[in-house]
Amino acid sequence: MKDKFLINIVPGDTFLHKLSGTTKVRLFVALLVFITMSFDLRLILPVFILTLIGVISAKPNWKQVKLIMSVVLFFNLLNIFLFYVANPTVGEYWCGQLTMLGKLNNYFVFPVETFWYLFVRLIKMLTNFMVSLWFITTITPSEFAAGLYSLGVPYKVCTVVSLGFRYIPDIARDYENIKISMQLRGVEMDAKRTKITERLKQMVLILVPLIITSFDRVQTIANGMDLRGYGRNKMRTYYCEHESTKADKIFQFLTLILFIFSIGYIISVNVWPPQTRMWCPIVWR
Amino acid sequence: MKRSLGSLLLGKWDTPTVVAVAIGAALFGVLMNYGSITVFTNTRLTTAMLVPVIVGGLFGALPAAVACFFGNVFADLLGGWGYWFDWSTGNAVLGFMVGMLPVYGANIKEGVFNAKHAVIFAVIAVLANMIAFGVVTPIMTMLLYGGELTITFMQSFAASLSNITVLILAGIPLLYALAKRYAKGTNLSRE
Amino acid sequence: MKQPLIEFKDFTFRYKSQTEATLHDINLTIYQHQKILILGASGSGKSTLAHCINGLIPFSFEGEIKGSVQVAGIETINASIFDLSKQVGTVLQDSDAQFVGLSVGEDIAFSLENDNVLRKDMLMKVTDAATVVGMQDFLAAVPYRLSGGQKQKVSLAGVIHEDVQILLFDEPLASLDPAMGKTAIELIDDLHNINQKTVIIIEHRLEDVLHRPVDRIILMDEGRIVADTTPDQLLVSNLLSTYGIREPLYLSALKHAGCEVLASDGPGDVHTMDLSRFDDQLKAFEKKYVASIDKQYASKLIEVNHVSFAYDKEKVLKNVSFDIYSGEKIAIVGKNGAGKSTMAKMLCGVIRPDEGHILINQSDYRQMTIKELGEMMGYVMQNPNQMLVKDIIKDEVGLALKLRKMTEEQIDERVNEVLKTCNLYSMRNWPVSAVSYGQRKRITIAAILALKPTVILLDEPTAGQDYRHYTEILSFLEELHEKMNLTILFITHDMHLAIEYTDRAIVFADGECIRDDQVYRVLSDPEIIERANLKQTSLYSLANRIGRTPEALIDQFITLEREGKR
Numbered sequence A: 001m002k003d004k005f006l007i008n009i010v011p012g013d014t015f016l017h018k019l020s021g022t023t024k025v026r027l028f029v030a031l032l033v034f035i036t037m038s039f040d041l042r043l044i045l046p047v048f049i050l051t052l053i054g055v056i057s058a059k060p061n062w063k064q065v066k067l068i069m070s071v072v073l074f075f076n077l078l079n080i081f082l083f084y085v086a087n088p089t090v091g092e093y094w095c096g097q098l099t100m101l102g103k104l105n106n107y108f109v110f111p112v113e114t115f116w117y118l119f120v121r122l123i124k125m126l127t128n129f130m131v132s133l134w135f136i137t138t139i140t141p142s143e144f145a146a147g148l149y150s151l152g153v154p155y156k157v158c159t160v161v162s163l164g165f166r167y168i169p170d171i172a173r174d175y176e177n178i179k180i181s182m183q184l185r186g187v188e189m190d191a192k193r194t195k196i197t198e199r200l201k202q203m204v205l206i207l208v209p210l211i212i213t214s215f216d217r218v219q220t221i222a223n224g225m226d227l228r229g230y231g232r233n234k235m236r237t238y239y240c241e242h243e244s245t246k247a248d249k250i251f252q253f254l255t256l257i258l259f260i261f262s263i264g265y266i267i268s269v270n271v272w273p274p275q276t277r278m279w280c281p282i283v284w285r
Numbered sequence B: 001m002k003r004s005l006g007s008l009l010l011g012k013w014d015t016p017t018v019v020a021v022a023i024g025a026a027l028f029g030v031l032m033n034y035g036s037i038t039v040f041t042n043t044r045l046t047t048a049m050l051v052p053v054i055v056g057g058l059f060g061a062l063p064a065a066v067a068c069f070f071g072n073v074f075a076d077l078l079g080g081w082g083y084w085f086d087w088s089t090g091n092a093v094l095g096f097m098v099g100m101l102p103v104y105g106a107n108i109k110e111g112v113f114n115a116k117h118a119v120i121f122a123v124i125a126v127l128a129n130m131i132a133f134g135v136v137t138p139i140m141t142m143l144l145y146g147g148e149l150t151i152t153f154m155q156s157f158a159a160s161l162s163n164i165t166v167l168i169l170a171g172i173p174l175l176y177a178l179a180k181r182y183a184k185g186t187n188l189s190r191e
Numbered sequence C: 001m002k003q004p005l006i007e008f009k010d011f012t013f014r015y016k017s018q019t020e021a022t023l024h025d026i027n028l029t030i031y032q033h034q035k036i037l038i039l040g041a042s043g044s045g046k047s048t049l050a051h052c053i054n055g056l057i058p059f060s061f062e063g064e065i066k067g068s069v070q071v072a073g074i075e076t077i078n079a080s081i082f083d084l085s086k087q088v089g090t091v092l093q094d095s096d097a098q099f100v101g102l103s104v105g106e107d108i109a110f111s112l113e114n115d116n117v118l119r120k121d122m123l124m125k126v127t128d129a130a131t132v133v134g135m136q137d138f139l140a141a142v143p144y145r146l147s148g149g150q151k152q153k154v155s156l157a158g159v160i161h162e163d164v165q166i167l168l169f170d171e172p173l174a175s176l177d178p179a180m181g182k183t184a185i186e187l188i189d190d191l192h193n194i195n196q197k198t199v200i201i202i203e204h205r206l207e208d209v210l211h212r213p214v215d216r217i218i219l220m221d222e223g224r225i226v227a228d229t230t231p232d233q234l235l236v237s238n239l240l241s242t243y244g245i246r247e248p249l250y251l252s253a254l255k256h257a258g259c260e261v262l263a264s265d266g267p268g269d270v271h272t273m274d275l276s277r278f279d280d281q282l283k284a285f286e287k288k289y290v291a292s293i294d295k296q297y298a299s300k301l302i303e304v305n306h307v308s309f310a311y312d313k314e315k316v317l318k319n320v321s322f323d324i325y326s327g328e329k330i331a332i333v334g335k336n337g338a339g340k341s342t343m344a345k346m347l348c349g350v351i352r353p354d355e356g357h358i359l360i361n362q363s364d365y366r367q368m369t370i371k372e373l374g375e376m377m378g379y380v381m382q383n384p385n386q387m388l389v390k391d392i393i394k395d396e397v398g399l400a401l402k403l404r405k406m407t408e409e410q411i412d413e414r415v416n417e418v419l420k421t422c423n424l425y426s427m428r429n430w431p432v433s434a435v436s437y438g439q440r441k442r443i444t445i446a447a448i449l450a451l452k453p454t455v456i457l458l459d460e461p462t463a464g465q466d467y468r469h470y471t472e473i474l475s476f477l478e479e480l481h482e483k484m485n486l487t488i489l490f491i492t493h494d495m496h497l498a499i500e501y502t503d504r505a506i507v508f509a510d511g512e513c514i515r516d517d518q519v520y521r522v523l524s525d526p527e528i529i530e531r532a533n534l535k536q537t538s539l540y541s542l543a544n545r546i547g548r549t550p551e552a553l554i555d556q557f558i559t560l561e562r563e564g565k566r
């Protein structure tokens, strides 16, 4: 459990790691807005490539990343497949026309536009994933909290992020121990041998003590924090949040430009009734 | 001491509340990863749903919503199936509604939880799922990923069913147990 | 000049949820630069008293207050907890709960962050504080990579930048291995001497605190101060036994030798106390010593053969071998993270060896399922809350039997029998949540015993318990051992437990089993003590002072203690 987090607790030492939390959180938010607003491959693809480079430059733990990538790819492919099954002519809505390549029967037809739409959607979802992967692999929870704080989120909410991460390993360890003690007393944990209702009952058996031990420490932790002045002021500073370097300033400037562009794009393309809903190279108008 | 509806919904946000929300979110993240059974793509029968029940019962609706939102983010960060902000938002709304326990008089800290509360809780659990995953999540999905909601609705339906199952079958006994625990053991005598 | 720093005047406090007051008529004055130890049984109000000093009462705990408390001239009832935190630095008992940062540096900086200190000023202060406690090289370390002792040091560093006058420690030793505990006491003493702090320590482990001198000891019982005196006076009075506090081992040994110790001998410190008066008695005592004979056991129950295991890449157990005979009482000792709990999990079959094998009654245990092993091997975890799942005591004890599909009558019979042995029968219908920690521990033991195991494994059975509860649990196990020929394995950091209740010690260090021998031999071997982070008990120091071999003295002491208990 301990080392199996994707997010680093210990700050890394590559270029992206060294950016401040503020910079990273802002860039992340801007990129998410950017990816979310658009279905235009010409806008999405560059982000996909850049974030992929970002992830590679951060030298993550490849074994984990590969595993997660394959899981995500699998689920997204499945999702895309289900999308197709749900409506094979969905491309018409997006591209305004249908060009048939062939068909299986009257329902399962093969229009180019549908495939194009599904392809773009897949890339969009993968880019979305890449953006978060880049973010997770280069930030620490404390920087995350500091970055949120810099966006004006109340610090009590930011504390939830860092404090939550602090106690995840402890809770996971408790979970493991409780499970062991139940197994030794004869609770069958093998998924194949038990029915769903039975498994739900067993989960409750593990959960009750887990919840009680977890919430039992709330008062002690809160006392410890009060004694060190938590909540004394309206504002706070962050130990992990270093002053902006030159690189931070450049990135923040770029983020700002990206953000302004996105706002403009949303107003001009998304809100104003669009001509065509997505850019589609085979539709010439 | 009577507290206004607003303060019951928003919670006090003193240090214990902050800590409880953080611990709740961490617990949510852990349970999403260890304490769940997959029933449909991206949808699991998960005991993490009990977190808003407890945080809500003890601290109010908004703390429950925040715990759910960050809990979902933690779960995504730990498990790594990408980010699904549409679902995080849905979960936050669900957390808020499920966490409204103090509003209708269920006061877990004082040991007050009875059959009437259980019924209201069950009704709200159903409504909350309908609103969270039938309305909020599809709207978010539409905004985030655009169009085509069939899949989302199918997932929503599965998620709602599994959540309702967990909330009612496990949540209500848990609330009874917690209330009993907080009520002082009275009239105990050796036999 | 003696300057009063903390003053309680006719102080009484009642928690809102209690009907009776928890502190009664407290009158107490603590002066600048004193070092005070507060002793008392569990529930006697020590922590409550501490909360009145650091401001948690009334800030965090509601209740009714009569009388007054002044800390550095501030009346605490009117002060905010934040003003008080500039005067009083508190280190709580549970270092895991107090460690809120994601790294050492961050945790030390926590109070500075809250104070809105600029980061560039913060860095220096954090390094300074870390240097005071010797953690300056660990600033980037994450909490779960630290040992309990290191966490404790970090908690300490986190409260000293305010230039507080008073340092308050609530049970600083509870979770530490013996060597770490010793370091902690030395560190606290240095803060007292070098940094001129007023120090208040709350602790059950008298002998360990007395490793460095204290000025005054305050003894509490049921919310009242029953003694306020010097260590020398207290140690020769009969107050310790009256209020259930364990006497230091060297004093018990001297008593066995027939020495009548007086306050004027300076009994507070084994290294400096005057022993010249007792020459004759000690000589006679030495003559009486007959080396004990190692017990022989007939049947080999468990054989661990060259076992290795790794959770991830790194081996946590390396080529471990030992045997366990039926009816033995064994202590498994060693430093934090040495692999003791891992070994226990392996014996229960939750994890299985990567290399090597384990034989139970001569047959390979790989064929046995966890369930089957669970019937034979009972594992009582350190934290009872991780094991208790039912509301009612009776159901909890019967749970495992129910899961094994026994009939109602069979279950009832077995459960009642076990509850009677464990002295819980009269409470069988109580909710589990209504009993104390020590009783909960006993319920978990009962739940395990209901399965009629032949071996019972107890992980840290006595951590954080006062001497009275501790004795209660252990004499109960002793009784079972006699009655049912139970084989008992204790995993423990408590050398007293090892000395008093076990015959053999298996010592772990960094995944290896480095020694397997009689307890008195292990505890008198400096090399093993060093490698396994154990601590020389005060008997060892006493032996050196009176010119005897530690091995002989400890052996003789153990024999006498056992006879005394019969």
Ligand SMILES: Nc1ncnc2c1ncn2[C@@H]1O[C@H](COP(=O)(O)OP(=O)(O)OP(=O)(O)O)[C@@H](O)[C@H]1O
Pocket: C015, C016, C017, C018, C022, C040, C041, C042, C043, C044, C045, C046, C047, C048, C049, C061, C466
């Ligand atoms: N928050 C609380 N609310 C109500 N009663 C409490 C609270 N904390 C402690 N008490 C009660 O006050 C009494 C004294 O408790 P306290 O924690 O001061 O004991 P202690 O001497 O520190 O014991 P220990 O050695 O076990 O820590 C106990 O009977 C306990 O039940």
Ligand SMILES: Nc1ncnc2c1ncn2[C@@H]1O[C@H](COP(=O)(O)OP(=O)(O)OP(=O)(O)O)[C@@H](O)[C@H]1O
Pocket: A001, A176, C311, C312, C316, C334, C335, C336, C337, C338, C339, C340, C341, C342, C343
């Ligand atoms: N579930 C786990 N997964 C991975 N590593 C683990 C796990 N449990 C323990 N470890 C590691 O194995 C090593 C031995 O741990 P173990 O709990 O056996 O030590 P211990 O001797 O019981 O220590 P303590 O005295 O602190 O209880 C430690 O380095 C620990 O970090």
Ligand SMILES: [Mg+2]
Pocket: C046, C047, C048, C170
């Ligand atoms: Mg205490």
Ligand SMILES: [Mg+2]
Pocket: C340, C341, C342, C459
């Ligand atoms: Mg252990």
